[in-house]
Amino acid sequence: MTETAKQDGLEGIAAAAKQAPGRGLPPVHLWRPAHCGAIDIVIKRSGLWFHEGSPIGREALVRLFSTVLRKDPDGFHLVTPVEKLRIEVEDAPFIAVRVDRVGEALRFVTNVGDEVEAGPENAIRVETDPVTGEPRPYLHVRRGLEALIARPAFYELAEMALDREMAGGRVSAVSSNGVWFAVGSAGTGGP
Numbered sequence: 001m002t003e004t005a006k007q008d009g010l011e012g013i014a015a016a017a018k019q020a021p022g023r024g025l026p027p028v029h030l031w032r033p034a035h036c037g038a039i040d041i042v043i044k045r046s047g048l049w050f051h052e053g054s055p056i057g058r059e060a061l062v063r064l065f066s067t068v069l070r071k072d073p074d075g076f077h078l079v080t081p082v083e084k085l086r087i088e089v090e091d092a093p094f095i096a097v098r099v100d101r102v103g104e105a106l107r108f109v110t111n112v113g114d115e116v117e118a119g120p121e122n123a124i125r126v127e128t129d130p131v132t133g134e135p136r137p138y139l140h141v142r143r144g145l146e147a148l149i150a151r152p153a154f155y156e157l158a159e160m161a162l163d164r165e166m167a168g169g170r171v172s173a174v175s176s177n178g179v180w181f182a183v184g185s186a187g188t189g190g191p
Contacts, residue, residue, distance in 0.1 A: 028070045028079045029143055035083040041065075042088040043076075047095035047111045047148075066112040069093055071144040094147035096139050099156050106157070106176035108139055110147050116140075119177030124149070124157075126183055137183065157183050 042050045049056040049065065056062050069087075070079045076089045096116070098109040105117045106124075118124050118139060127136045137149040137157070149157070161172040163186045170186035 025067050025142070028068050031079050031081050031084075033080060033082050033084045036077075037083070037085050039078065039085040039087060041078070041085075043090065043093050045091045045148075063112045066094070066114075069145060092138055092146045092148040094141055094145065096147040096149040096153055099149075099153040101160065104175070104177060106160075106174060108147065108149070108153065110141065114141055114147075116142075116147070117177060118174075118181065119179055123179070124174070124176075124181035124183065135184065154183070 040052045041056075044050060049062045056065075065078060068078050068080060070077050070084075071093075074086075076087050076093060077084045078087055079085075094114065095111040096108040097111050100107050102117075105119065108116045108118065110116065116122050116139060122140045122142075125138050125140075127138070128134070129136050135154070137154050138146045139149055141147050157174050158172070160174050161183050162174075163170060164173040164180060166173060166180060166182055168182075171182040172184040172186055173180045173182045175181070
């Protein structure tokens with residue numbers, strides 16, 4: 001029995017995440033553990049992680065847990081080779097806190113340190129909040145996991161936007177890695 005198999009809960013999750021080689025991500029999409037359950041972890045709309053009602057204050061621990069996060073049809077889970085624990089995510093599991101233009105790409109940095117370039121594999125999409133009418137922009141990060149684009153980063157996208165004709169009409173859009181993404185109404189420079 002492996003050391004990871006002997007541990008469960010937060011200790012098992014942390015041990016499994018630490019086994020990922022280098023800064024690469026563990027292959028959570030390949031793991032099909034027999035044990036499934038739930039753990040009292042909530043990722044708030046603000047991007048803060050809570051365990052049993054208290055914030056997880058160690059950034060390194062949050063980053064570690066984020067590497068074993070998976071979205072399945074029945075919700076979000078922290079996954080190891082031996083267990084799968086359901087958690088609650090109030091909106092998106094990550095927040096894109098920064099965006100930079102790097103050549104032809106828009107490179108985002110998330111609150112857990114992931115760097116993601118928007119493009120064919122990582123789309124930007126904007127929804128409208130049904131209550132406030134405010135734009136809710138998102139970036140695909142990996143395997144169905146998204147980051148809410150923080151307001152300052154979204155304003156930067158709006159500054160970069162150009163009016164462009166796209167399916168559905170004229171919009172304000174940004175390009176990254178050869179793909180155009182609508183970010184607002186045409187003539188407004190964005191949201």
